[in-house]
Amino acid sequence: MxxxxxxxxxxxxxxxxxxxxxxxxxxxxxxxxxxxxxxxxxxxxxxxxxxxxxxxxxxxxxxxxxxxxxxxxxxxxxxxxxxxxxxxxxxxxxxxxxxxxxxxxxxxxxxxxxxxxxxxxxxxxxxxxxxxxxxxxxxxxxxxxxxxxxxxxxxxxxxxxxxxxxxxxxxxxxxxxxxxxxxxxxxxxxxxxxxxxxxxxxxxxxxxxxxxxxxxxxxxxxxxxxxxxxxxxxxDPWIFSGGGVSRGEAARFLIDYAAGLMDRGACTLESALRRVKQLLRYWTAGGLVTDDNRLSWLREENPEALMARLERALGGEEIGRNRADSGELLGDLTCRRGAQREHGRSIHER
Ligand SMILES: Cc1cc2nc3c(=O)[nH]c(=O)nc-3n(C[C@H](O)[C@H](O)[C@H](O)COP(=O)(O)O)c2cc1C
Known part of the structure; x- marks a missing residue:
């Protein structure tokens, strides 16, 4: 064929x-x-x-x-x-x-x-x-x-x-x-x-x-x-499936996205979170970002504070279920920050 x-x-x-x-x-x-x-x-x-x-x-x-x-x-x-x-x-x-x-x-x-x-x-x-x-x-x-x-x-x-x-x-x-x-x-x-x-x-x-x-x-x-x-x-990255997602699922997407960027060595923690903020300009899924609080997300300059805010948004849903995993998130990303320095340049730089 x-x-x-x-x-x-x-x-x-x-x-x-x-x-x-x-x-x-x-x-x-x-x-x-x-x-x-x-x-x-x-x-x-x-x-x-x-x-x-x-x-x-x-x-x-x-x-x-x-x-x-x-x-x-x-x-x-x-x-x-x-x-x-x-x-x-x-x-x-x-x-x-x-x-x-x-x-x-x-x-x-x-x-x-x-x-x-x-x-x-x-x-x-x-x-x-x-x-x-x-x-x-x-x-x-x-x-x-x-x-x-x-x-x-x-x-x-x-x-x-x-x-x-x-x-x-x-x-x-x-x-x-x-x-x-x-x-x-x-x-x-x-x-x-x-x-x-x-x-x-x-x-x-x-x-x-x-x-x-x-x-x-x-x-x-x-x-x-x-x-x-x-x-x-x-x-709303779930738009293809219809139906809503929870606040925790929305936060999990953004945390995984930042981690994925850093795993590839494509980004520092700072630039990964700049990418997250770029998404937050559009984001509506899970009611995580609303017209009332969007500016406060976008004005967050400190990467650790932004990540901590996402972690808090995982809320009872995920932290309750798997405390160890989510409790380590910020530490995890900070480790990746070190590892990515070894990794080299992003695909955009190549
Ligand atoms: C940030 C951004 C980057 C884009 N980059 C590309 C690209 O690399 N290649 C492409 O064909 N179109 C690109 N586009 C256009 C989109 O693929 C799409 O055609 C456009 O956003 C219209 O669709 P929408 O109204 O659903 O957003 C880009 C659009 C945006 C907003």
């Missing part, structure tokens, strides 16, 4: 790639908490390819060590077809289950390098890049491309969708906002419907999913085969 006939996702709901967030520690915590019937798969943050192909060890670090029933696609962003193709071929050699190409990033660095969302004005170049990667990886490994609904406006959404299909991708992922719209305006899902109408490959719709019910609503109203969640999964 060729990739075109079968995508590897275990459910139609996907976690979006998010640079600076969906590194292995965050992804693993989300995958552990949402079974394969709920969360169908996810992606690495983008791996920026400039003029030379990325080394296998960098790609491996992005993929992480743990494997789950759900696939983690490796996302590449660049504009040099040869370097992108060679990097994709290396990703397949190290068993990446899916390759995704980023044509949506509006960051200045990407635009200056004529990559990411810069290419939304040039459907022909999108097609050329997809084709080069398809040729390099063969037919067996699924290939997707993630676009926005357009650059300055949405008039090219059909042309972009057809470029992705014409280049040989198996899946088109569409973020319903244009490059000009950035992230804040409401996502116009009618553009997803237009993309679905323009191609015969499956389309994954993205943008503006806020709660569990929106996942199915997006599929139903647009005809998209799949739905992808970005920031709402930073507010």
């Amino acid at each position: 060729t990739a075109r006939q079968k995508l590897p996702f275990t459910s139609p709901y996907l976690l979006a790639p998010m640079q600076g967030v969906t590194e292995p520690s965050f992804r693993e915590r989300v995958l552990e908490r949402n079974g394969p019937g709920a969360l169908g798969g996810t992606f690495t943050e983008f791996c920026r390819v400039v003029r030379t192909p990325l080394p296998r060890r960098v790609l491996s670090a992005h993929l992480g060590e743990k494997r789950f029933p759900q696939p983690v696609g490796l996302q590449l962003m660049g504009s040099d077809a040869q370097a992108m193709a060679q990097t994709a071929a290396r990703a397949v050699e190290i068993s990446a289950p899916l390759i995704d190409l980023n044509f949506g990033c509006p960051a200045k660095g990407a635009l200056r390098g004529c990559a990411g969302a810069a290419l939304l004005d040039e459907p022909a170049r999108v097609e050329e890049l997809v084709r080069a990667v398809r040729k390099a990886i063969g037919e067996e490994t699924p290939l997707s491309a993630k676009i926005r609904a357009g650059g300055e406006d949405d008039r090219n959404v059909e042309a972009l969708a057809r470029a992705v299909e014409g280049g040989g991708a198996d899946l088109l992922i569409v973020h319903a906002r244009t490059r000009r719209e950035g992230y804040s305006v409401a996502a116009d899902w009618r553009r997803l419907e237009r993309a679905v109408g323009a191609v015969s490959i499956p389309v994954c719709g993205n943008g503006g999913i806020h709660e569990y019910g929106d996942l199915e609503r997006l599929r139903r109203t647009t005809g998209c085969a799949l739905a992808m969640v970005g920031r709402a999964a930073l507010a």
Whole structure:
């Protein structure tokens, strides 16, 4: 069976790639908490390819060590077809289950390098890049491309969708906002419907999913085969499963996330907790952070105090059950702080 006939996702709901967030520690915590019937798969943050192909060890670090029933696609962003193709071929050699190409990033660095969302004005170049990667990886490994609904406006959404299909991708992922719209305006899902109408490959719709019910609503109203969640999964990593979690479960996620970052040597305690605070800007799960207390969490400058506050939030639920484990948390993380100094640089530094 060729990739075109079968995508590897275990459910139609996907976690979006998010640079600076969906590194292995965050992804693993989300995958552990949402079974394969709920969360169908996810992606690495983008791996920026400039003029030379990325080394296998960098790609491996992005993929992480743990494997789950759900696939983690490796996302590449660049504009040099040869370097992108060679990097994709290396990703397949190290068993990446899916390759995704980023044509949506509006960051200045990407635009200056004529990559990411810069290419939304040039459907022909999108097609050329997809084709080069398809040729390099063969037919067996699924290939997707993630676009926005357009650059300055949405008039090219059909042309972009057809470029992705014409280049040989198996899946088109569409973020319903244009490059000009950035992230804040409401996502116009009618553009997803237009993309679905323009191609015969499956389309994954993205943008503006806020709660569990929106996942199915997006599929139903647009005809998209799949739905992808970005920031709402930073507010509630359980969004793919529906139903609430307790305050203790929410705190446990954040503590495990910080520990995971430090285990890989990717972070100091201070930078791990900066990452935790980045999540707390969005967080709603378990009622741990509310509009009333969000600022007090974000203003916490002392990493030990922030961790102690998370520990307290584990509360009777977990501390009562397993005092030894949770009582040692802060000590544990402080030890990891020493160990990570030995470990070396983060994947972002490599
Ligand atoms: C912090 C952050 C980082 C992102 N990084 C990436 C990335 O690496 N690759 C990508 O294709 N999209 C990236 N995106 C875009 C998201 O994947 C998604 O398309 C966007 O957030 C819209 O979905 P939402 O409305 O559900 O958040 C990023 C978004 C955010 C907020």
